Amino acid sequence: MRQLSELDASFLYLESDTTPMHIGGIYLFDASGLSNPLAFSTFVAYLRSRLHVVPLFRQKLKEIPLRLGRPYWVDDADFSIERHLAYVNLGEHGKQASLISLASKILEEPLKRDRPLWHITFVDGFRIDDPEGEKEGFALIVKLHHAAIDAFSGEEIMGKLLEYTPSPRTITPPRPWLPRQEPSEERVFLQAGANMLKTPMQLASLAYNAAEATTRGLIQKQLHKLPLPLPLFTAPHSPFNRQITANRRIVSTSVDLSRLKAIKGSLVDVTLNDVVLGLCAESLARYLANQNIETKSSLVAMTPISVRSSSLRKATGNQMSAMLLDLATAEPNPAARIRRIHRNAVESEPYREAIAADRLTELLPSTLLALSARLYSELQVAQRYQPLFNVPITNVPGPQVPLYLQGARLVRQYNSAPLFDSLGLVIVAVSYQGQLTLNFTLCPDVVADSDQLPELVHDSLEAIEKAAAELGPDQGHEQFPEPQHNMTDDVLAYVEKLLKGGLGKFRR
Template sequence: MERLSGLDASFLYLETSTQLLHVVGLIELDPSTTPDGYSFEKLKAELAIRARMMPGFRRKIHDSRFNLDHPVWVDDPDFDIDRHCHRIAVPAPGGRKEVAELCGHIASQPLDRSRPLWEMWVIEGLEDGRVAVVSKMHHSGVDGVTGANMISQLCSLEPDAARPEIADTRGNETGGANNMELALGGLLGFASRPVQFAKMLPSAMPLLPGWIGRARRGEAMPAPFTAPRTSFNGTITGHRSVAFTKLAIADVKTVKNAFGVKVNDVVLTLVASALRMYLEDRGELPDSSLVAMVPVSVHATSDRPGTNKVSGMFSQLRTDIEDPAERLQAIAEANVVSKLHNEALGATLLQDWAQFASPATFGAAMRLYAGLRLAERHPVIHNLVVSNVPGPPVPLYFLGARIDGMYPMGPVFHGAGLTATVMSLEDKLDVGLIACSELAPDLWSLADAFPEALEELVKAAHEREQTSTQVATPS
């Protein structure tokens, strides 16, 4: 039995029928590399073996009406791979739009909380004989790092690599938790909260004055509630649309090296440029800059318990700047400021305050917030979520099948109905987009803007290099 941290539990408390807080991943596979040929039965059997060896795939939520603290994780004694691994065929012709539509439908369905909070859907019938896998994992059990680690244990660097050695923990299964133990532990945790609050309050008091002081000195990241309103900043429904695209990492590095910036700066600029094109085409481009919330992993610096170890950084996307090169440089400069400000706030700030989350308060508040459509009545907190996930620069194989594309997609929230996730893999940058269907009905036009955005930046990079060469070698 392991108690959830406040941040982990918050993803359970804040989930509603429309705000689904699971993480989705679309993996495109080439099954021709599978040793002895691909079959769904073989893939499911191998997945079952590995899942039974990995506690993260077998644990489920347990709670009691007498528990005053957060729920706990327990091993599911009735774990059955057939409840988690499903097979489905995509409609003809099996192209990217048909796959995305099916993925969006899967993303729109909640996970069953009576079982371990994950599913995998194997999609067959894609064009060129390919296969896709859609994974769903609840955010209470994974963040970007832990989710990637779990998936990595299903992958290898060779198609016929031996199964990795994974410690067999099945002998430690406890099944259902003892409700008396759960209640007593919860009572102790609940009773200690006033003391924890009293300890944290003095350190929290200077945060707002400090933010104001940094803003006056030009050393602050954008403040919440300062983002302009767009069509995807409203109350979300439970419907999800998905789109994705693929970019060349070599082109991204060309831009990075020419302007002396970081890969993350280029990624944010690509998102900003694509959004600018998307909103301009719809006649909706705001005069002021869009603001992205960028999750930041604190696994290396946080000593707090729990699975989710993240903080959040607000970033200016400078969509108000027309020239792509100027936009990139402005984003790079703003990111330095935002990163330093985020570090000053502390790596564990979000984790510490989330410990005081209450299921009754958070759940009721979120249902009221959605029912009254309050996301449309107050200033926009941030426009969207943007994540950049570094992956290996070498080919990967998922249970023997070569991965042609891997597109992670985080949840969307009331007030911010669009999420963009970018993942590097081998020599490509895979861009996954997920949105509330009603707020972003034409998501493919946004996805298709990314190659054009990169082309603009590559052209600007070549012009910059050419100018530098001419200056360095005068005639």
């Protein structure tokens, strides 16, 4: 059995009815070139033959009694692929808008914990919009829990399941699979005790589970006494940082990757990721302007950084660092803003040397991290004070060669990310085959008029292209007065100080 890391486990404990913590994907396939439509039964047989390439598809959670430790991944001896699949037919005239609406509803539902944490819906009977006319297609709506993967590993998994050639792979019988025996309750309990001897702070997990109300009261009392590090709460108030509901919506649009690369070449000393962040920043600034909302300072993004490498690679799980990044929305020139974003990024330590997020989560049990996050919501810190950040933005490089599923070509993909209380908007940018797709996962009860976002993205790109052509070589390099702060280092420093100096007061 393999134990979840503190970071992975925290995504389990953060989950609630209104905050499902899974990553979603909508994959559209062009089936017009197939001699026969791809039947659902064929897809099931294909997936059975590929299960061995993704072990987590047959692993479930093994909880430890009383939450004395983090859960384990164990083989699911009762695994049945049928419990993870669904079939929907939209009818002959199903359109892409119908698919996105269906996906939004499906992605609102949390994954069931009594089985491996994934689900795929096969959607048949709709037509893909294409410049040459509508084409027959099908789609996959995929849910994978954030406790098992991050956005980067999610792309790797889909790359393993799909094919790189239009010639369909022969569907072979599934490889024999002998699940390892599930550990007994006694063994799990003994292992948890051994782990607690190594990490005494895990005892706090028991206190949290046994007396949640008391623990909440203690932490709330201490929060009022503790001087919070102000650099952590300097993001401006925005409409994105309000209490969310269970409703979800996905809004997506695509732009040519070549246009972004041309902007990068024009600005010379920036990265493609800086250009993507600049495009997001301009789009958000225009959205706020349309809503007649002014912010006193620039928006702050939380940008995950993958720390996956040949020397640090796990089969699944989250291997990320994160930094707070000033999006320089106070800068009126959208091209000069990209240069400022680049400087803001390179001045942050994780840009030079990524720091694993586990460094933070190892200091506190995941149950207390989840409790702290929920208190952040329940105490309405983001509303009463300034929020920690305004919006997460993840840029995931995807394959630039076409992918196929039994001869049907993947033509488009949309991705969603979990929302969190006081966090009503998340942006995931994914590139595939010369296109960059910006995916806005949002709570429609928090982010109003979201239909305008695609148009704002295209208007922003045109504005950036025009500004980049006219930008002087020194514009955007001037000293920027607003200080930059790295979330990982700031939070680590604060938590370490709290543990050293304030833990005694907390225990009393």
